[in-house]
Amino acid sequence: MKNTRHPLSSGLLWAGLFLALGPTLALGVTRPVSDYFAYPDDGIDDTDEINNAITAAKDGDVVTFAAGTYDLKTRFDDERYLKISSKTGITLQGATSNGAPATKLLRHVNVEAMASPPRIFYLFNSTRVTISGFIFDNTPHLCTTGTVTAIDPAGKYVRVQIPAGLPMEAGQPCYAANLWEPSVDELKSVANVSANSSPANWTIHDATNRIMELNKSTGLTFLANTAVGDRLSWHYGWNGRSQLEVAKSNTITLDNLVVRNAINMALLIGSTHDLTLSKIVMKPEGAQLPVGPRDGIHISRCTGTVNISDLEITGVRMDGLVVRTPYADIASIASTTQFNLLTELATSGQTIPVGSSVTFFSSTGNPYVRLVAAATYNGDSGGRSSYTITTQTDLPSFAAVGTEMKLGGLMPASVAITDSTFKNIAGSALILFTDDITVDNLTATKVMFPAIHLGDNSGSGVCGYGITIRNSTFDRCGWMPKPESGIPGIITLAAINDTFTTPKLRDVTIETNTFRTHLASTTNPAVNAFDTDGLTLTDNVFENVRQPVLIAATSVTGDSVATSDVIVDNDNNTVTHAEATGSFGNSGLTGYNASKTRFSSSTGAKATWTVTPPRTGSYDVYVYKIVHSTSDSNAKISVTHSGGTGVTYVNYTTGTSGWHKVGTYTFTGGTDYTISNERSNGYLRTDAVMLMQL
Incomplete structure (x- = not known):
């Protein structure tokens, strides 16, 4: 039976304190949902009681939950179980245990194909709202x-x-x-x-x-x-309502959340200004392997700053994180400063602010920026939105019906994605269709499609400007191309929109990243770039990568590939490493990155490595030397290069184990070369080789 405490007991206590202290202190109150008769682990539907607590919350209030499971059985309406609408300054705070969420919101659903039950939370038209400390789950899992x-x-x-x-x-x-x-x-x-x-x-x-x-x-x-x-x-399905949705809101924080199961998208966030996501985990429990059949997090038409950190996204079928902005084009021109536009996707009346930018694209994809003096929303039709825009200065001379553009008023001022991991994603880790993005310290493991796709999609999204990807690690990603583009790679850059065809990516930097174990083919590179003006690759490491970089000369300008390291190791590598002659066995001596090494005492034993430099130029060549008293004292190292073959002899019995330089040579980018190690005496020891771009 529900507890019969007065539901306003805590609130009245705080109200009395406020009156005693006077109006100068705008104190919020703590509102335990138990004051509204919602209790965990009793198996009773808590939907109405939690909604009553949320409805009562005022600016500064914190709605708190105990540890345990709250059951959501009776929908508030067809859109949601829990409603947060037109709220300002409230926090919904679950319990934590050792810092991890300990409050579960359990949505009870019916078993059916293509289910689309109401969202657990629908946060709409609200400001300064924080949701923290919850586990989202469904029963049963569909x-x-x-x-x-x-x-x-x-x-x-x-x-x-x-x-x-x-x-x-x-x-x-x-x-x-x-x-x-x-x-x-x-x-x-x-x-x-x-x-x-x-x-x-x-x-x-x-x-x-x-x-x-x-x-x-x-x-x-x-x-x-x-x-x-x-x-x-x-x-049992793949489309429908998300687990949690945020729309038309301002200054929203989603923090310390765990999603165990999603029926469609886990988090869908649209038309929201200033967004912070931190410590969000999507990970199955027990014997279950998938979390959801759609995107983990999908962010569309958000503005202001978007700060995303400490994500752990595992087991979603489509993409881990999508950040999207739509294109638009001119529908009619009224004067030299006024025109009507149609957005690529409907915006439901989202405001285009005065002073925001409109970037028009010429027929060659060059950008021309104007600022908005006035913007009027005219309505939605056919999945698109109509606006009348007045610019502060004249339209570009080439502007005509059909001229393509992107709208700064429908995109973030900046996006930061930091300190996050993506694993077992049957899609891409990141799909980024907007400007001014920084990706820092990302780890992507076992991501089926390109781990990061920059550019647009076949049906939506813009080619972004000012994008940096740095300090990130990609391991065993991109074994399949993204279906919409057919372009393989670990990071792909391409303009593939079916309708908006003139824009290109601009000013992209990919630096200090490590790409590992990508041996599919010479046509499936680590970085595959098309349709970009200004591309810089610096200080990247390509380890056991069959083809480091492919850049389309016909559609990429201003590209630079500098100070790359190409490492080929023998671990689990039969594509670019071979034991060409003799019998080899595993050694107890470790090599590069504490990896296993191999040895042979066969007469004429020889191992080879295939290396592919990313760009034409000079490279220092290294072998990983494994020092031991029984090693070969005169191993023959041969390096093929643009000018022929260089030969060096290395004594593996003296010195210190580690990288040993065997020469400096010139190579042609994208061409295969061979480094070999051939036994003279003692044990031939083999591990890894490296090209270091100068």
């Missing part, structure tokens, strides 16, 4: 995970055993499905099983042993990439 137990030799069915405690629902589709490596619970480096279409519906093959079957009479094409023992995850 997704599941299992282990492949049988594959039809004819390719028509697959059977999967579902662990106890995970959903096992017959008749549900197989959307947003992926294969996983069983020993490490990482995405398998193959294509999606499915995305926005389902190959068939699941049936229960053996209820006792929790085995389900997916069967298609014409065959399941993904079985070519599937093995017994693989893990397989899938969702």
Whole structure:
């Protein structure tokens, strides 16, 4: 039974204190949701009680929650369970344990295909609101995970055993499905099983042993990439309402949040000025592998500053984080300073501020900036919004119906994404369609598509200006191209919008990053650049990367690639490293980055490394020398280069283990060269080689 304490007890106490102290102190009050009869872990619906606490909250108030699970069973309306609308200066604060959220908001949902239940939170038209210290989850999860137990030799069915405690629902589709490596619970480096279409519906093959079957009479094409023992995850839908949504608000902070399961997007934020996201975790629990079938965080048409830090995004099917701004074009011209425009996507009446910029693009993509003197919203039609804009000075001389533009009033002044990790993303880690972005200290691991895509998308987004990506690490990313572009790589830069075709990226810097284990092919580089004016790559390390950089000479201008390091290690590398002659074994001596090393005592033993410099020029060449008294005292190091082959002999019995320079040579960018190490006596020891760009 609900507690019958007076719901305003704490509020009245604070109100009395305020009256006693006088009006000079604008004190907020703490409002425990228990004062409104919401209690954790009792299994009773808490939706109305939490909404009552939020409704009562005033500027400066903190609505607090105890540790435990609050149940959301009865929707406030079709849009939300919990409503935060037209609020100023309130904080919703969950409990924490050792700094981590300890308050769970559990949304109860019905099992159905393509479900779109109301959001847990819908924050609308509010200012200075903070949400902190919560875990968001659903019951049941409209997704599941299992282990492949049988594959039809004819390719028509697959059977999967579902662990106890995970959903096992017959008749549900197989959307947003992926294969996983069983020993490490990482995405398998193959294509999606499915995305926005389902190959068939699941049936229960053996209820006792929790085995389900997916069967298609014409065959399941993904079985070519599937093995017994693989893990397989899938969702019952892929589109609908987000878990938490923020719209038309100002100065919003989302902090210390955990998302265990999302039915569609986890966080959707639009038309909001000054946004801070920090310490947000999206990570499954237990035997479950996926979190959600859509983007982790999607930010659209936000303005002011967008500061994002300490994200940990794991297991989303589409993209980890999207920041998007739409294009617009001229619909009609009324005078030399006034015109009507149509935005690429509807804005629902978002204000375009006086003094904000309009960047017009000439037919060659050159930008011409004007400032807004007046802007009037005229309405939405056909998925686009109409505005009448008056500029402070005359329009560019080339302005005409159809001239393309981007609007500073619909994009952030700056975006900072720092100290964040993305793992097991069946899409991209970051999709960035706006200006003035800094990405710093990002770690991306096992990201299926390009870890970062800059430019626009086939149907939305702008080519950004002033973008820096630095101090970041990319490991085993980009084994599949982004479907909309077909462009492979770990970082891709391209203008691929189907309608808005003249803009280009501008002033992009990629510096002090490390790219690891990307051996797919010479046409799938670490950095793949198109449609860019001003591209600088500096001090990047390419470790076991088959092709470091590809730059399209026909569409990229002002590019520079400097002081790169190209490292080829023998660990898990049969593409650019080979033991060409003799028998080799593992050594107990460690090498570069504490990696394993190899040795051989075979007569004429020889190991080779293929290196591909990113840019034509001079490079210092190094081998990683493993010093031991039994090593080869006269190992022959051969380096092919633009002028022929250089030969050096190295004594591996003396000195200190580490990088050892064997010469300086000139290489042609994008061309394969060979470094070899050949035994003379003792044990030939092999590990890694490096080109250091001068």
